[in-house]
Amino acid sequence: MINYILRRIGYMLVTLVIIAVLGYIIIELPSGSYLEYEINRLRQQGGNLSQDQIRSLEIRYGLNDPAYVRFWKWISGFVVGDFGVSFQYQQQPVGSLIGQRLLLTIGISTFSLFLAWGIAVPVGVYSATHRYTIPDYAITVIQFLGLSIPSFLVALVLMVFAQRVLGQEVGGLFSDQYRAAPWSFAKFADMLKKVWIPILVIAFGSTAGLSRIMRANLLDVLGMQYVQTARSKGLKESKVVWKHAVKNAMHPLIMILGGSLPGIISGETVVAIVLNLPTVGPMYFQAQMNQDVYLAASFLMFLSILGLLGNLIADIVLAWVDPRIRYE
Amino acid sequence: MSEFNVTNPQTPAEPEKPAFEVFDDPVSDVGELSQWQLMRIRYSKNKLAMIGLIGMAVIYVIVFLGEFIAPNWYRYQNRDYIYGPPTPITFTDPEGNFSLRPYTYATTTELNPETFKFEFTPDFDQKLPIRFFVRGDTVNVLWWQTDLHLIGLDGDQRIYVLGADGLGRDMFARILVGGQISSTVGLFGVALSIVLGSVLGTASGFFGGFIDDMMQRAIEVLGAFPQIPLWAALAAALPPISQSFTVIHRYFLITVVLSVVGWTGLARQLRAKVMAYRNADFSQAALAAGSTDWRIIFTHMVPNGASHIIVIGALSIPGMILGETALSFLGLGILPPAVSWGSLLTDAQQVRVVVQHPWLLIPALAVVITVLLFSLIGDGLRDAVDPYSI
Numbered sequence: 001m002i003n004y005i006l007r008r009i010g011y012m013l014v015t016l017v018i019i020a021v022l023g024y025i026i027i028e029l030p031s032g033s034y035l036e037y038e039i040n041r042l043r044q045q046g047g048n049l050s051q052d053q054i055r056s057l058e059i060r061y062g063l064n065d066p067a068y069v070r071f072w073k074w075i076s077g078f079v080v081g082d083f084g085v086s087f088q089y090q091q092q093p094v095g096s097l098i099g100q101r102l103l104l105t106i107g108i109s110t111f112s113l114f115l116a117w118g119i120a121v122p123v124g125v126y127s128a129t130h131r132y133t134i135p136d137y138a139i140t141v142i143q144f145l146g147l148s149i150p151s152f153l154v155a156l157v158l159m160v161f162a163q164r165v166l167g168q169e170v171g172g173l174f175s176d177q178y179r180a181a182p183w184s185f186a187k188f189a190d191m192l193k194k195v196w197i198p199i200l201v202i203a204f205g206s207t208a209g210l211s212r213i214m215r216a217n218l219l220d221v222l223g224m225q226y227v228q229t230a231r232s233k234g235l236k237e238s239k240v241v242w243k244h245a246v247k248n249a250m251h252p253l254i255m256i257l258g259g260s261l262p263g264i265i266s267g268e269t270v271v272a273i274v275l276n277l278p279t280v281g282p283m284y285f286q287a288q289m290n291q292d293v294y295l296a297a298s299f300l301m302f303l304s305i306l307g308l309l310g311n312l313i314a315d316i317v318l319a320w321v322d323p324r325i326r327y328e
Numbered sequence: 329m330s331e332f333n334v335t336n337p338q339t340p341a342e343p344e345k346p347a348f349e350v351f352d353d354p355v356s357d358v359g360e361l362s363q364w365q366l367m368r369i370r371y372s373k374n375k376l377a378m379i380g381l382i383g384m385a386v387i388y389v390i391v392f393l394g395e396f397i398a399p400n401w402y403r404y405q406n407r408d409y410i411y412g413p414p415t416p417i418t419f420t421d422p423e424g425n426f427s428l429r430p431y432t433y434a435t436t437t438e439l440n441p442e443t444f445k446f447e448f449t450p451d452f453d454q455k456l457p458i459r460f461f462v463r464g465d466t467v468n469v470l471w472w473q474t475d476l477h478l479i480g481l482d483g484d485q486r487i488y489v490l491g492a493d494g495l496g497r498d499m500f501a502r503i504l505v506g507g508q509i510s511s512t513v514g515l516f517g518v519a520l521s522i523v524l525g526s527v528l529g530t531a532s533g534f535f536g537g538f539i540d541d542m543m544q545r546a547i548e549v550l551g552a553f554p555q556i557p558l559w560a561a562l563a564a565a566l567p568p569i570s571q572s573f574t575v576i577h578r579y580f581l582i583t584v585v586l587s588v589v590g591w592t593g594l595a596r597q598l599r600a601k602v603m604a605y606r607n608a609d610f611s612q613a614a615l616a617a618g619s620t621d622w623r624i625i626f627t628h629m630v631p632n633g634a635s636h637i638i639v640i641g642a643l644s645i646p647g648m649i650l651g652e653t654a655l656s657f658l659g660l661g662i663l664p665p666a667v668s669w670g671s672l673l674t675d676a677q678q679v680r681v682v683v684q685h686p687w688l689l690i691p692a693l694a695v696v697i698t699v700l701l702f703s704l705i706g707d708g709l710r711d712a713v714d715p716y717s718i
Binding site: 011014019026027030144145152153156157159164263269270273274288289296300303307 | 654677
């Protein structure tokens, strides 16, 4: 077991090196640099930069170095925990920038994850055990709709609903008077009034898919002979379903849970942009668009590490849940 | 992950139905029908799947004849109808008189001096009957240049069935034309992923060893990137629209971007299939009879995997359509002057705009319907292919 985990971590390191190189290339792919973006921005505001100023900025951002030197600067810092500075956020360190938004992001994601699973598993089990009944058909229709509706549309509709019917001001997580204020009970209460929209939207996106997978798996398992055996032993139906069948139908869901680890950090980027949430996703998106290389690259790297870790954890949990799984 | 020894608990070892029931059902008479005939029959028995298939066929006809069906050219800008609401169509006038031909009223546009907003008031005295096959803007329907439109009004009057956007363009026409891109981008994306995924997946599963290791790492690397950020990064790298880089180029590169992520899932599943077939008796027999690797791949692996490939392809179309919508919504996918449902929805990004002009959200309805129909098709195909399903 230990051997296996060590070998997997070894593979992960190799993969991470490739990801770092590839990710950096992808992030630098768009033409232009942050400097050009900055110059354009200043020109639009009416200011103009002299050649000297441009040159000094180029040196400050290290834009004249060849790509591999810039890559080395970034990756050698990244390994020891120095993620570099952001260009667009007045040279703030990337670590603290992400850190500021991380807590809210994780909070929202975790809540929606629990909500989605809390709904999806029972619904999936119900529609599998009540197959081809009217509630099952109703659930199936809703699931198909849920899979077909883009999440940003749900966000927009909920926002219109909140504004028209509930008369709330929408967008963002905080009202104007609390935005810059330090955390207090009033600010927290204010946030609670608004946070239900993103949680609901994000949960909605994954519930349909999860419950559909749960239903399909459970149907497969319910056809197995050991389920029949359990029934013929005279076990209560609830015990047959929950103890014998559901436990064996959870495997793909555990893999999915592992795969959703990076999503907890990145959040639903598109939804967050529409809802104007102060989470990490929109910040990454902006960084990518403006060629804020350190911020974007570090963030992409974080997500990839979490993705690989999630897979590993899922495999370990799978082995822990199901004693039939053995490591080579 | 591949490194496990899992006794797969999900697949039942044998069909569940007892034999005598199976023989009652002519569909299951495997002996007389080929696998593809069997699939077709089983598919056509699935009502929801047939709804999906017919619905999509109708949608394709409508969107590709869109410029003929819509009363206005999709790029015609009407200064007097900016953010104009959908024109009400009625059979009865305010006095309750019924007429068989539907008609609408002329609208007058006025600037409200207090709110500085345009106000559109119907003029109940001026009835405008709706005519069919009328002359209007010159448009290109596929390869046919015409000024004929399916619906329209007499003279210079214009009708806006689904309202107008911020430049006074007909939303109905734009939705239909946008559908040409949105409803096909997933197909091309999937076609590309199928080519990539099936070649690489088959090679990986068949040859094993070093090739397999490399492929597994490549899939793992691509899978480790979060999907939307990866799509966004790649789409941002595409050059802007210009003389040498037209909207068509961009459209195809967007499909490439979509399939960069898409092929990995297919390759992974196909690899597992091919590995199983490789050890099956018929492959071993072919090998013993002296077949080359290529012969085994093309006569044994590909036909066996084909149905599987189609199913996975069909199931991944909805994700690609939603991906294009999300990318275009963020301003990274299809760019003007081309239109897609996602790029139409960029106008609806702000709640303020949506609350005032709710008809700007209608393209989303088109997305939902299309994705739903494709999901039904994919689901139907999966059931039709799986021999153990009931």
